Amino acid sequence: MPQVKANGIDIHYEEHGDPGNPAMLLIMGFGAQLTLWPDELVEALAGEGFRVIRYDNRDIGLSHKFHGVKAPGLVKMTLMSKIGLTPKVPYTLADMAADGIGVLDALEIEKAHIVGASMGGMIGQHVAATYPDRCLSYTQIFSTTGNPKLPAARKEALQALVTRPQSDEEDVLVDHGVMLARTIGSPGYPSDEERLRERTLTSVRRSFYPEGPTRHLSAIVADGDRREMLRKVEVPTLVLHGEDDPLVPCEGGRETAECIPGAKLKTIPGWGHDLPLELVDTLASDIAGHARMATN
Template identity: 50%
Template sequence: MKLAANGIRIEVEDSGGEGRPVVLLIMGLGMQLIAWPDEFVRALIDAGFRVVRHDNRDIGLSQGFDHAGAGNLVWQSVRHRMGLPVRSVYSLQDMADDALGVLDVLGIRRAHVVGASMGGMIAQRLAVAAPQRAASLVSIMSSSGARNLPGPRPDVAAALMRRPASRTEAALLAHSLRVARLIASPAYPQDERTLTERITRGLRRAYRPAGIVRQMLAIGADSGRHALLGRISSPTLVLHGDADPLVPIACGHDTARRISGARFVSVPGMGHDLPPLVCDILLQHIIPFMQTAEKRA
């Protein structure tokens, strides 16, 4: 369903029914709400939670910002490396306000906020800005955004900057599969057919390359978040794979170090994806953590 929230149109999936504690799932860069595996969502519902997912602005079926232009990613990347401010059409705080707007429209006062990758950054922003709304915070394969942290492995960074050979579905699929294989969890390989079907489903639902660029610029522009993480008062769980080639595990360690009382869990052999066995491991930590936070509320 599409909701009017924070002044824009946002696509939302609301599962599990009212009257349950709420989990708000926030996905990462360029990823749609369907990138949360169905089994992951079902496990949360089976554990007694109501699950709310949404397409972040500029991605999936939510409102786009094509009228603002895509921006010059290469030039802004140079500015970032030089320590100069990155210019972006909108901010990660705007995206956190979108998530809060979704909760407002649905009449949800508090939610357990779970974010993956860029979604973890947005979740951190939400927990800083509206601590009374975050029953708990779970940051998965994400970062504090501090400038001294390591970046992606060179081949991964190059793949992210490379364009598909064409706009045909076959070329887009081939490009997406190359990136997915590069960032995959080495200890938990995904079935090739399942991975292909999942990527194809996403491409057919929506393909928004300019939105991905604008989201990348929003990440680059978010230079001060690390200094604010000490304000987070919500119970916090930080989960990170020790084989993550896109957001190295040092980024997760730094996030947990900056949030008082945060619990850090390293997942051996996990990269930057959510294959079934990785989801099982994450849920073994996330569900009891949120249940405990719910009892203490």
């Protein structure tokens, strides 16, 4: 299993495509392993002429775990944020951005196209803002600015995301994962039941670590409003968002595109908070086309 020492911790990664092609770094979201990037999308991007690298964020999958490090409770963090205080958290989204740059360093990659989904999009924003010299382009997928005045997630979507499974028995974990995927997924592109259960089972057997998402969530809440940071981003940016996303409403993507100078926005009806097979070709074409335009 390939691992690198990045930002002082062990990060697990995978590569696809010709090593001589331009690099594309995929950053996944909250509590999600690198396998949530569909193989079909990864291969499609590689087929478009990129060296595609996906990795497990810290505290998830096969990367370093911060065992025993406690994060403040969600209620406490939310209240502190509302009165302008920054809660002390185990690590920040800026730290996680440095992890991604550490992966590029370890692989001796000077510059890469950055693609971030959900929390990975927030991390990608930090990469684009803090390490512009390492970024060929930035593509954000169903993410947001952190503006507290934007529409919130639907109650059922947020509840599904933060609720822990009732036990760690394999069948219970798979049922829970399928429930979550259905709740936040695309109404216009429902997943095949057999494929969804198979992917969820593979994910559970690869790694189950419920403590990691708690610390991920604390990093998101503590990060606050990123609009001021986004207005300074100079990296060519594409924002992709589903018009039917129940977890991160489309307004988050629209506002990101408004904040980043010159950013392009594409929204897709029927698309929720997942990466359905039916959209793989469209997304691969959009991401690859943006990356090529950014470097021409």
